[in-house]
Amino acid sequence: MSSVDPRAPLIPSVSQYEVDFVIPRVGIDLPLGIDPFLLFKSRDAQFRQLHLSLLNVFNAGILAVRHNDLATARYLFSFPEVSAIGMGYTRKGKRGSGVGSHLTDLILQTLTGSPSLTERGVRHVEEMQLLSAGIGPDRISDISANVLKRFLIDYTQRQCAIWDIPTKPGVPVGHIYDESKQTWVDSYEDLPVSAIDGSEILLVPRRLVRALPWINYDDFIRTEFSAYLAARRDQFNRGGIRSGEKEFTAKPAVVTVTRQDIGLVERYVRSREAQAADARPTLDYIDEDACKEAEALKQRLSSIPPGRESAADYQYMILEILNYLFNPDLIAGEPEVRTIDGTERRDIIFTNDSDESFWEYIRTTHDGILLMFETKNMEALDISAINQTATYLGDRIGRLGIIVTRQIPSEAIRRKIFSVWNDSSPRKIILTLCDAEIRELLDVRCRGGSPTKWMQAHYRKFRTSVQ
Amino acid sequence: MTGDGPVLQNEQSWGSRCRAGAKVGRSSVPVVPCFLMAQQNSEDARPARERKKSEKQAAVDALRNQRTKKLEAANSAVARLQDELRAVKKLTNRRDALVSHLGGFYQEIDKLAKGKTLLPVTPLMVEQANDIIRDAKEVVTDDTYLDRIKEFVPAGDNPPYPDVLVVMRGVRDGLERGEGQLQGRRSHLDDLLTEAKTISIALRLNVVDGEEVVLKENVEEQLGEEGVADAWFPEDEDGNESFDFDDLDTRDLDSYLSRPPDDDWPQDNDAEDSEEGNEEEGLEPDEER
Numbered sequence: 169m170s171s172v173d174p175r176a177p178l179i180p181s182v183s184q185y186e187v188d189f190v191i192p193r194v195g196i197d198l199p200l201g202i203d204p205f206l207l208f209k210s211r212d213a214q215f216r217q218l219h220l221s222l223l224n225v226f227n228a229g230i231l232a233v234r235h236n237d238l239a240t241a242r243y244l245f246s247f248p249e250v251s252a253i254g255m256g257y258t259r260k261g262k263r264g265s266g267v268g269s270h271l272t273d274l275i276l277q278t279l280t281g282s283p284s285l286t287e288r289g290v291r292h293v294e295e296m297q298l299l300s301a302g303i304g305p306d307r308i309s310d311i312s313a314n315v316l317k318r319f320l321i322d323y324t325q326r327q328c329a330i331w332d333i334p335t336k337p338g339v340p341v342g343h344i345y346d347e348s349k350q351t352w353v354d355s356y357e358d359l360p361v362s363a364i365d366g367s368e369i370l371l372v373p374r375r376l377v378r379a380l381p382w383i384n385y386d387d388f389i390r391t392e393f394s395a396y397l398a399a400r401r402d403q404f405n406r407g408g409i410r411s412g413e414k415e416f417t418a419k420p421a422v423v424t425v426t427r428q429d430i431g432l433v434e435r436y437v438r439s440r441e442a443q444a445a446d447a448r449p450t451l452d453y454i455d456e457d458a459c460k461e462a463e464a465l466k467q468r469l470s471s472i473p474p475g476r477e478s479a480a481d482y483q484y485m486i487l488e489i490l491n492y493l494f495n496p497d498l499i500a501g502e503p504e505v506r507t508i509d510g511t512e513r514r515d516i517i518f519t520n521d522s523d524e525s526f527w528e529y530i531r532t533t534h535d536g537i538l539l540m541f542e543t544k545n546m547e548a549l550d551i552s553a554i555n556q557t558a559t560y561l562g563d564r565i566g567r568l569g570i571i572v573t574r575q576i577p578s579e580a581i582r583r584k585i586f587s588v589w590n591d592s593s594p595r596k597i598i599l600t601l602c603d604a605e606i607r608e609l610l611d612v613r614c615r616g617g618s619p620t621k622w623m624q625a626h627y628r629k630f631r632t633s634v635q
Numbered sequence: 636m637t638g639d640g641p642v643l644q645n646e647q648s649w650g651s652r653c654r655a656g657a658k659v660g661r662s663s664v665p666v667v668p669c670f671l672m673a674q675q676n677s678e679d680a681r682p683a684r685e686r687k688k689s690e691k692q693a694a695v696d697a698l699r700n701q702r703t704k705k706l707e708a709a710n711s712a713v714a715r716l717q718d719e720l721r722a723v724k725k726l727t728n729r730r731d732a733l734v735s736h737l738g739g740f741y742q743e744i745d746k747l748a749k750g751k752t753l754l755p756v757t758p759l760m761v762e763q764a765n766d767i768i769r770d771a772k773e774v775v776t777d778d779t780y781l782d783r784i785k786e787f788v789p790a791g792d793n794p795p796y797p798d799v800l801v802v803m804r805g806v807r808d809g810l811e812r813g814e815g816q817l818q819g820r821r822s823h824l825d826d827l828l829t830e831a832k833t834i835s836i837a838l839r840l841n842v843v844d845g846e847e848v849v850l851k852e853n854v855e856e857q858l859g860e861e862g863v864a865d866a867w868f869p870e871d872e873d874g875n876e877s878f879d880f881d882d883l884d885t886r887d888l889d890s891y892l893s894r895p896p897d898d899d900w901p902q903d904n905d906a907e908d909s910e911e912g913n914e915e916e917g918l919e920p921d922e923e924r
Binding site for chain 1: 785786788789790791792
């Protein structure tokens, strides 16, 4: 045990850059948490539904408190630490303080001490940080991980299937929230386990993690509460009364104020919602060398020969590269996605949940939160590949598709792609990325540039050529 | 061919034996009276004359048919050229309006651009700039530099002020060049229309009214103030100006009245020379082209 680097990744077979999830470390928690605000602001209906579930649990508990049904409230507000996600702020190891019941008490105290909150309910569970002295960012992540556990289990199983991560059948998982019955249940699931201590691992999408929640106590103090204090200072000065300012900077004093004046919390939350576009997932935890990674990807790409035999290898290679280049703007990349009726199969589908202006433009202009990449491991792209991609584009998948292939397409193919654009209404657009362009993108990423800006220029080039 | 010999000899002998007042049957060699021989000759020449006459009539009919078709071609060319001219006039008006609109837009962008080198323009400005570019390309065609200007594709980020300013300047220059282009097209279409009308009236006078020679003054009378195409009325030795049907009969009217502005329309002689030259070299006329 002592010879193992605690910072080593728990799943060594994949690189953090190339996957959609946060790879937990062997011996320490990553200083991150699930930020429910990233669910709230997402364009992905599933994420927004998860945020709603989180609020439903909370508001059901609040209703119980209002009806003086403290036993039900205590049951619903039961949020033990979910160590399986490997996130937290404990410096020394993987297990946190293990204060599930303490958290329950804190929530109940907060609610009983703030009738205005009980009356109003919560818009965001993060508001609890501003109303309780004992609830910090790590508790918000714990609450989220508990309520989202069913989603996290499903997500982990999907990612394990994609990346060929071994799982252990029948791993006991406790405290999964069943929303339909409003109960916590236990279950046995096929999950990856830690090679160190055999504990289950739950993977969390990179898109959902931040070092601090977007709505957080420190920011509240800096912004809304400072303004409140300034206003109070003026009031006292006009009345000739000197206030003991220091007494207000301690958290217990602050929460006393917020519990009495829930409007402060309300205003702050609204202002954070208005700035939602700036709420981006944290990436600082990725400490691998970006250039080394880019070089490795380039070499691996070159080693795959064109042809049908290597088509699957090429497809997964491209998925890794796209994750490296565009995550967390393009998330939940999945290969071999079949349509509901199973008749069509798309090579790679990403969810475009980006706040970058270009991806936002693509989402709105080409009608889709999904983005399709077709991988064609062939020397020369043929017309049938264009026709196939054009057929896939539409209401369900959006009207922008990207064909990733080995060589720059011929003039005839270019003209065919132009004709797809010209003959379709609403317009369908097919972009291509060849090996040389992929290498260029990897170099851009290595230099610290923006692959998204490169794609924007690539897109513009197509649109101006087709005029 | 040897079978024709005796007949010819016999005919010759008949001619040589014609005597005025000769009595039939009194000589061992038959002598034909001259009046009978003349009658015989006249009867022999009639079919040839009739054939010649009918051939002449056929040629006249063919020429009439050909000119009737040309009259139809000239009339349809008049209609087509009038439509084209109307379209060019519309484009000219559109260009003038666009120049005025662009002038205002350019001035405003120029003012706003001061000190905003890195700031993106608003979506409204991008939309207006793109409308101007699109309209300019419709009004002015075949301008290399205007063709190179493309509409802005914001793709999430609008272009900065200087970019819009530079492009609008390019469009403005393109529209200025387009003025000459439109004037040229208009003048060319005017010329073609005058020619088409001249040809149409000359043909009508010839085909419908049966005038063999169509004088310039007759056509002028019909066209009124519009004027005639002088080139179609060469002056003869006596100073008369009549329509040049010989020239018209050799021309493909559809092509002639659709020729592009800068085309060096080949003279008939040149064209013939060219074709002859090709034949000498064993080439079909189209092969060289």
